[in-house]
Amino acid sequence: MSQLQVKVASIQDVSAGVRHFTLVDAHGGELPAFSGGSHIVVTMPAPGRTYRNAYSLLSSPEDRAHYEIAVHRQPQSRGGSIYMHEEVKVGSVLDISYPVNLFALSRVAKHHLLIAGGIGITPFMAQIHDLERLGGDYSLHYGFRSREHAAFADALKGRVSQRAVCYDESLGQRMDFDALLRAQPLGTHVYACGPQGMVEALVSTARALGWPEHHIHSEQFLAPPVGEPFTLKLSKSELEITVQGDMSMLEALEAAGVDAPSLCRGGACGRCELEVLGTDGELQHHDHYLSDADKASGRKIMPCVSRAKCGYLELNL
Amino acid sequence: MSLAFKQETFRDDYTFRNSPEAIRRFPFPFPEDQYMYSVNIEPHTPGPKGAVTEFTLDVDEHYVAECRDKAITLEQDPGRCASLPHMMDAEWDFLEFTMESLARDYPEQFSLSKNGKAWTWVNRPLGLEQSFVFGDVATLPMGPFEYMGRQVQGDFVLLDQREDTLFADAGIVTSQADWSLAFNVGMSWHEWHGPVPQVTKLGVMDRALKFLMSLQQANPVRRLNWTMTINPRLDTSPENYPLWGGDRNKVTEQNAGELAHLRVELQTLFRMPRSNAIVFSIRCYLISMQEMATYPRWAKRFHRVLRDLHPDLVEYKGITKYQQAVVAWLSRFDDGADIGTGTQPE
Numbered sequence: 001m002s003q004l005q006v007k008v009a010s011i012q013d014v015s016a017g018v019r020h021f022t023l024v025d026a027h028g029g030e031l032p033a034f035s036g037g038s039h040i041v042v043t044m045p046a047p048g049r050t051y052r053n054a055y056s057l058l059s060s061p062e063d064r065a066h067y068e069i070a071v072h073r074q075p076q077s078r079g080g081s082i083y084m085h086e087e088v089k090v091g092s093v094l095d096i097s098y099p100v101n102l103f104a105l106s107r108v109a110k111h112h113l114l115i116a117g118g119i120g121i122t123p124f125m126a127q128i129h130d131l132e133r134l135g136g137d138y139s140l141h142y143g144f145r146s147r148e149h150a151a152f153a154d155a156l157k158g159r160v161s162q163r164a165v166c167y168d169e170s171l172g173q174r175m176d177f178d179a180l181l182r183a184q185p186l187g188t189h190v191y192a193c194g195p196q197g198m199v200e201a202l203v204s205t206a207r208a209l210g211w212p213e214h215h216i217h218s219e220q221f222l223a224p225p226v227g228e229p230f231t232l233k234l235s236k237s238e239l240e241i242t243v244q245g246d247m248s249m250l251e252a253l254e255a256a257g258v259d260a261p262s263l264c265r266g267g268a269c270g271r272c273e274l275e276v277l278g279t280d281g282e283l284q285h286h287d288h289y290l291s292d293a294d295k296a297s298g299r300k301i302m303p304c305v306s307r308a309k310c311g312y313l314e315l316n317l
Numbered sequence: 318m319s320l321a322f323k324q325e326t327f328r329d330d331y332t333f334r335n336s337p338e339a340i341r342r343f344p345f346p347f348p349e350d351q352y353m354y355s356v357n358i359e360p361h362t363p364g365p366k367g368a369v370t371e372f373t374l375d376v377d378e379h380y381v382a383e384c385r386d387k388a389i390t391l392e393q394d395p396g397r398c399a400s401l402p403h404m405m406d407a408e409w410d411f412l413e414f415t416m417e418s419l420a421r422d423y424p425e426q427f428s429l430s431k432n433g434k435a436w437t438w439v440n441r442p443l444g445l446e447q448s449f450v451f452g453d454v455a456t457l458p459m460g461p462f463e464y465m466g467r468q469v470q471g472d473f474v475l476l477d478q479r480e481d482t483l484f485a486d487a488g489i490v491t492s493q494a495d496w497s498l499a500f501n502v503g504m505s506w507h508e509w510h511g512p513v514p515q516v517t518k519l520g521v522m523d524r525a526l527k528f529l530m531s532l533q534q535a536n537p538v539r540r541l542n543w544t545m546t547i548n549p550r551l552d553t554s555p556e557n558y559p560l561w562g563g564d565r566n567k568v569t570e571q572n573a574g575e576l577a578h579l580r581v582e583l584q585t586l587f588r589m590p591r592s593n594a595i596v597f598s599i600r601c602y603l604i605s606m607q608e609m610a611t612y613p614r615w616a617k618r619f620h621r622v623l624r625d626l627h628p629d630l631v632e633y634k635g636i637t638k639y640q641q642a643v644v645a646w647l648s649r650f651d652d653g654a655d656i657g658t659g660t661q662p663e
Binding site: 271 | 403406477478479480481527530531533535536590591592593
């Protein structure tokens with residue numbers, strides 16, 4: 001995969017635990033344009049291991065002079081977000097992927113209903129630029145725990161206050177998904193990004209109300225869960241690799257120098273799918289990509305977020 | 318290869334010919350004696366110097382003549398260029414992509430200068446100079462997709478990605494091998510791939526779609542496809558069937574070397590940045606059997622491929638009427654010797 005090299009131009013703390021990074025091309029040129037909802041994968045060369053995390057771009061897609069990302073320090077981080085908070089300074093040079101969009105706006109929607117929870121506001125910050133430029137009809141509902149967690153509420157107030165509604169949970173303000181979804185005109189697409197519980201509640205409410213599946217969009221990047229170590233047997237390359245408890249299968253493959261395709265690294269895109277040939281235990285699927293039937297078959301696994309509770313897992317790789 | 322643009326025609330008197338250099342760089346698609354439909358997608362990385370894959374978009378000696386033929390087809394049938402209203406961002410992506418590629422790879426022929434959104438484009442082979450404002454349709458003589466679609470060889474389809482599939486929502490298609498943009502615009506991936514025999518049951522199209530849905534900026538892909546055409550005719554559309562369909566009855570063992578052409582499509586796919594659309598480029602290369610036979614290894618190979626082609630594919634590719642005549646013409650080059658694998662000429 002082609003990579004871009006960027007330099008950190010500035011860092012700001014925008015709310016409790018959220019650090020905002022401005023990135024410019026390390027060679028002084030223009031960065032590629034992108035579409036609202038895109039993310040980049042940042043490579044973090046920590047001592048002993050490499051982290052790769054996906055972050056949504058929140059700057060204007062038309063602005064090729066810089067990119068902006070916001071990183072929420074995860075309390076139970078495996079290390080990536082802590083690395084971004086503690087090791088990355090102004091002037092640091094980072095390798096990033098080209099922008100990838102797995103959370104694109106529909107270009108045929110009549111109305112766009114954007115639902116953000118906490119740090120989930122970031123992809124919408126860029127999408128709003130696209131919607132404003134295209135004259136798209138939209139409304140944004142942004143919920144946060146308290147004012148000090150409202151990373152971009154002030155920025156939104158200045159830009160699009162008449163289309164944005166904020167909900168401060170510490171004041172008892174909560175989104176009523178059922179009422180909100182019932183009030184939308186036909187042809188509306190709904191987009192949700194935020195904590196897992198919020199996204200799942202929104203999606204199930206929309207389905208229960210009979211919304212067409214293709215009008216419901218959501219994005220969640222999953223972090224690989226921690227588990228027990230096990231051994232990967234690779235049938236084609238005849239390698240055996242240990243997956244440590246705090247590493248994903250994909251990270252273990254990469255650390256061993258195996259060329260394993262991947263893209264989003266968060267269980268969403270499907271690019272890293274591998275064929276399972278056998279195991280002496282059970283697969284632990286965590287991705288959003290495989291169907292229930294795929295998961296039940298025991299023949300497929302997404303190594304970016306899934307793992308196994310077993311002694312060995314044999315892959316067709 | 319030198320870019321001396323030829324004066325030639327792809328209709329009426331059919332004066333199209335390949336120079337020896339153009340034959341040498343022809344994208345011959347058969348590495349083995351047997352052919353079976355496959356997706357055969359590979360990264361669109363720069364090929365060797367002089368190859369059709371050396372640059373992002375290939376410009377060759379037929380550039381001026383092909384653009385002229387495209388203009389004739391569009392004049393006769395403006396519907397060969399179509400774009401649904403939600404594709405305007407993708408149209409601008411396409412304009413930027415083609416202008417930047419051509420100016421970077423062929424600086425003696427094309428140039429692009431930018432001052433903010435005020436851009437100036439110069440196309441020397443076609444004698445065009447255009448100043449315009451990027452993003453403002455009113456400053457171009459026509460829509461951005463058609464404007465640049467007329468200035469690049471081959472056909473282009475812009476694919477919108479939504480509803481877990483790809484929709485062919487814009488296209489400029491003037492050199493199609495018996496398919497129709499008017500018929501396909503707005504269709505989804507599985508709709509327009511519906512008719513390919515021997516393929517649907519293999520799940521090939523599902524896998525290819527999944528692969529393309531995660532296509533990334535800066536990592537374009539390509540594949541070769543092929544069919545045959547009688548006379549060097551670019552426009553073999555269903556709409557104009559009366560103009561070319563009958564030629565298929567004229568092929569004999571004597572004239573097949575001159576009349577029958579292998580038609581190879583270099584298909585490339587690029588992810589666009591602003592619209593998240595995919596540009597599907599279908600660049601057509603034609604070579605007569607006589608020209609191919611200047612490299613007997615190719616003539617031998619194609620003789621075997623055509624002779625043993627699965628009957629369903631003979632039918633699908635529309636070559637039933639003249640397959641035997643062409644096989645007979647090519648047989649004189651085939652001594653039956655093993656020629657190994659690979660697409661290279663001698």
